[in-house]
Amino acid sequence: MLDLGGPRIRTLLALLTANAGRVTSVGTMVEALWGPQSPPDAQRTVRSYISRLRRALTVDRLIVTHPAGYVLRLEPYVVDARRFERLVETGRDALCAGRPADAAEQLSLALTLWRGEAYGEFTATPALRAEAARLEGLRLGAVEDRVDADLATGAGVSLVEELTGLTDRHPGRERLWGQLMTALYRAGRQAEALDAYLRARTLLVDRFGLDPSPRLSEIHQQVLDNDAQLFGVPLAAPSEPARDDLPGDVADFAGREAELILLEAARATGRPAVVIQAIDGMAGVGKTTLVVHAAHRFAADYHDRLFIDLHGHASNQPPVTAMAALDALLRALGVPPDRIPQDPDARAALWRAELATRSVLVVLDNAADAAQVRPLLPGTSRSLTLITSRRRLVDLDATQVVSLDVLPEADAVALFTSVAGGDRADCPVHEVVALCGHLPLAIRIAAARLRARPAWTVGYLAERLRQAHSPLTEFAAGDRSVAAAFALSYEHLGAPQRRVFRLLGVHPGPDFDAYATAALAGVDLPEAERLLESLVDDHLLQEPAPGRYRFHDLVRQHAHAVALTDEPEPLRHKALRRVVDYYLHTAHNGSRLLDQQHPPITVDPADCVPHPLPDSAAAMAWFDANHRCVLAARTAAEDAGWDTVVWQLAWSLDNFHYRRGHLHDNIASWQVGLVAAERLGDLAVQARAHRRLGLVYAPLGRDAEALLHLRRSLVLAEQVGDTLGRAGAHLVLALALTWQQDDHGVLAHLTRARDLYHRIGNTQWEVRALSMMGASYTRLGHHARARRFCESALTLCLRHNDVYGQAxxxxxxxxxxxxxxxxxxxxxxxxxxxxxxxxxxxxxxQAGTLAALGDTHRDLGEREQARQCWQEAIDLYRRQNLHLAADRIAQRSQ
Incomplete structure (x- = not known):
């Protein structure tokens, strides 16, 4: 016996055991231990309890941490409840296969595992109370199955006492009454069997408002008729014909093999537990198509196949209520209307009771949310429930969730070819499915349009999709439309979600985080996170990495179209300016962290909260994640005519571009920055732009352009009296001439730069000029002088903690x-x-230093070390699209 301490930690172990093999979220644990009034540090206390449990249980990795919570890893045979369920399933299979003796043995073994009530100590906890009720239901069903097995082997007299007690404790179980009547009849007690029927009917009518079922009335009649069949026919045999409501399978179904394998595996491993599988995904991704196809594949394993459209996302009617759905499902199973209770709980209980002895596949299509489908779930292991929803049903218990993504390219091409016809397929098919975003609905519509127009080719279709002013209009055929499907998802959102969805349609970048969304929508960070997560749950956004969100391409087009129609232009303009300012201010702060010696600029205050960046590492991580977004913000600013923002974004990106070797992006930024500065008439900014362009052109081998820009920068800096700018122009001219191997010219410019930096007291940049002078002198053969310059420079760098200068x-x-x-x-x-x-x-x-290291290893005769350094440098340069520099190093290794 383990000494675990207080009741809460014991409850926690019971909860983990009830969910053995499945993730138990920390939120579920907090709710179970404290209820809705949990203390502020509840999650930390849960983690402390988990640590204590791990020490007490001693077995390594018995409790495993999962991103969503914790998992208790136990083999099924270790937990009595799982052993019980497995034995019950084996017994039921034997009973259905006509082996009642084997069935009775397995079911009796299962029932001997019970020692009192399930989770008796913990039933005050709602989650465990529900699990205990589920197990109790299975136990009663197992008792009824075992009695059927005993009856099938000829028993009767020996069962009367047990069944009398069972009907007293469970008067609403009609199957027990039928079994008692049969046992009494076999014992020669016909009058008592008839009396049992009268008592059952009275209880059902008075207490539950129900008439006896057709099966119980049938047994009553058999007793009256002295029917000999009561001596040998198993009561569990279904008498109703099979029901099959499944829609027709899709003839041109393609792909989804991985998902089908996953569904089949869940069916196999889920037994004897209830198997409930929810398939969610964005509009048009093929959820219903997959489920119907899977249902047809699995249909032979189930006696009845039911299908109901819950209209969770429909334009012309509200979602079907759980009460209405239960009414339809019960009628489909043959339950007379007058036996269907009006009380919601009683109706759900009757549904579960009807499924108790049946093998049913139930498809609940187009669910609105978990609350709608929760009353429709079975409580027996003989059924499979498949649910589809555009919303993630994360709060649905005992459910395996499969989130559908768009089709892989090969499957997308196969689907298009299947719908369009193989003779219509040619090379541009890959482009067409890419323009469809690999979305099955869009692919089907595009292929159907091609099939219906013999004059079209796939190439012509691809051109139409490329050139369409509003691409979504191309994805409509008859009553099928991608835009209409997206519109239904949008219409079912709450007002705050609709607003942020359409505003994200004007976001300039390819993806975004909660900080950018907060700026765009003018809300605080927690609200932005909540809205983003709700859109992810509704499959209107994707979350490819934690905290990073993006649209599917077609959904982005829909969001942009909705923004143009539903969001007033002034509000769109303000939202765009807020998010552009967010990128500007965060990039500006990040750039200052990357190089505090970089000549600063002043950015006007803005109505946004920049992303917090505590240090240069955080700044680099932010730039890496948001680089394309900042470039897109610069383009948006250029289109809007915000010239000051344009050149300030170029400045803010400069340090990052230099560190990552994004020289081509830096050229593009400063080119538009220069044009913006010229429109503003700001000569100082023009001088800065020319200087940075010269710095970038030189290592790309564009010497003439580099020198032209740098000389223009020098003239402008002198014109406006910018001494720091003049010094910078001379320094960069020296760098440009270094690439031309003109070290005399280099020294002339460096000397001028050093003197100017010294005049204005800028020690950091004076040090860098000294360091560059040392490198130039050594190339000219003046090594002692070069060393003096560099050693002096290093001393000053260490004194001022100038890490960049030290390197x-x-x-x-x-x-x-x-x-x-x-x-x-x-x-x-x-x-x-x-x-x-x-x-x-x-x-x-890094690439330049690695190249020099390789040269030094070569001079030492260490060819392998040299090759490794050169290759690393080549790889770095190639990743930065600096192929000229990479080619120069590659020539050394030949």
């Missing part, structure tokens, strides 16, 4: 050591520089 100077010292034949010292300096570049996450400079 730059160590590179220069490495070059000096290599040029003087001290290759081991060169390796030391380059190694320290590389470590600093990696700390700074500057992949552009």
């Amino acid at each position: 730059d100077t160590l590179d220069s010292l490495g070059a000096i050591a290599a040029n003087t034949g001290d290759h081991h010292q060169a390796l030391h300096h380059y190694g320290r520089a590389l470590a600093l570049w990696r700390d700074l996450d500057n992949t552009y400079r």
Whole structure:
């Protein structure tokens, strides 16, 4: 016996055991332990309890942490409840197969596992009370099955006492009354059998408002008629003909093999537990098609097949209520209307009772939410329930959820070809399904339109989709429309969700997070997170990575169209400006963290909260995640005529672009930044833009353009009296001339830059000029002088904690050591520089230092080490699209 401590930790273990093999969320645990009035630190207390349980249980990895909560990993035979369910299933299979003796043995073994009430100590906990009620229902069903097995082997007299007690305790179980009447009749007590029927009928009418079922009335008549069949016919044999309400299967079904395998595996491993599978996904993704196809595949294993459309997302009628759905389902099973109770709980109980001895496949299509379908779920292991919904039914208990994504390319092509006809397929099919977003509904409509128009080719269809002013209009045929399907999902949202959905349609980037959404919608961060998650649950947004959200391409088009029609233009304009300002302010703050020596700019306050960036590592992570969004914000600002924002975004991206080697993106940013500055007439900004363009053009081998921009920058800086800008222009001119191997010209510009930096007291940039002078002197053969410059520069960098300057100077010292034949010292300096570049996450400079390391290893005769360094440098340059630099290194390794 384990000594676990207080009742809460015992309740927690009971909850984990009840869900053995399945995830129990922390929220479920908190609700179970404290109810709705949980303390603020409840989640932390739960984690503390889990730690104590792990120590007490001693078995490694018995309780496993899962992103959604915790899982108790137990083999099925360890838990009595699971052993019971497995034995019951085996017994029922034997009974159905006509082996009553085997059935009685297995069912009796199952029932011996019971020792009092299930979870008796814990039934005050709602979750465990529900599990106990489920198990009690299974136990009663197992008792009834065992009695049927005994009756099928000829028993009668021996069962009378047991059945009398059972009917006293469970007067609403008609099957027990029928069994008691049969046992009494077999014992020669015909009058008592008839009296049992009268008592059963009176109880059913007075207490439950129900008339006896046709089966119980049939047994009554058999007793009256002295029917010999009561001596040998099992009572569980179904007398009604099979019911099959499934819609026809789709002839051109394609793909979804992985999902079908998953559904089949759940059916196999789920037994003897109730198997409930929910399939969710965005509009048009093929949920109903998959479920109907799966239902036809599994149909032979079930006596009855029921289908009901719950109209969770319908334009012309409200969702079907649970009461109405139960009425339809019970009638489908042959229950007379006058036996269907008006009380919701009684109606749901009758539904579960009807399924208790049946093998039924139930399809609940187009569910609105979990509350709608929860009363429709069976309580017996003989049934399979398949549910479809556009909304994630995360709060539906005992359910396996399969979220459908769009089709993989091969399956999308197969579907298009199947619908359009194989003779119509040609090369552009891959492009067409891509333009359809691999969405099955869009693919079916596009293929059907092609099939209906013999003059069209696949290439012509692809061109129509590419050139369409409103692409969604191309995905409509007859009463099928992708836009209409999306519109239904949109209409079923609450007002706040609809507003943020359409505003996200004007978001300029390919994806977004909660901070950007908060700025766009003008709401606080918790509200933005709540709205985003609700749209994910409704499959109107995707969450490809934690905290990052995006639209499916066609849904984005719909969101943009809805924004144009439903959101007034002034409000759209304000929302766009808020989110552009968010990207500007966050990028500006991030750029300052990446290089605090970078000449600053002043950004006007804005009505937004920037993303918090505590350090340079956080800044780089934010830029990596949001780079395309910031570029898109710059384009949006350019289109809107916000010229100041355009050049400020170019400035804010500059440091990141340099660290990551995104030189082509930097050129594009500064080109539009220069045009914006020219429209503003701001000469100082123009000088800055020319200087940055020159810096980027030089390593790309575009020397003439680099020098043209840099000389123009120098002229403009002198014109406006910008000494810092003049110094910067000279420094960058020196860098450009370095690529041309003009070290005399380099030194002339560096000397001028150093003097200007010294004049204005800018020690950090003076140090960098000194470091570059050292590198230039060593290339000219003046190694001692070069070393003095660099050592002085390194001392100043260390004094001012200038990490970037340290790395730059160590590179220069490495070059000096290599040029003087001290290759081991060169390796030391380059190694320290590389470590600093990696700390700074500057992949552009890492590549240059790795190339120099490779050269030094080569000079030492260490060819393998040299090859490794060169290859790493080549890979870094290629990832940054700097193929000229990569090719130069590749030539060394040949």
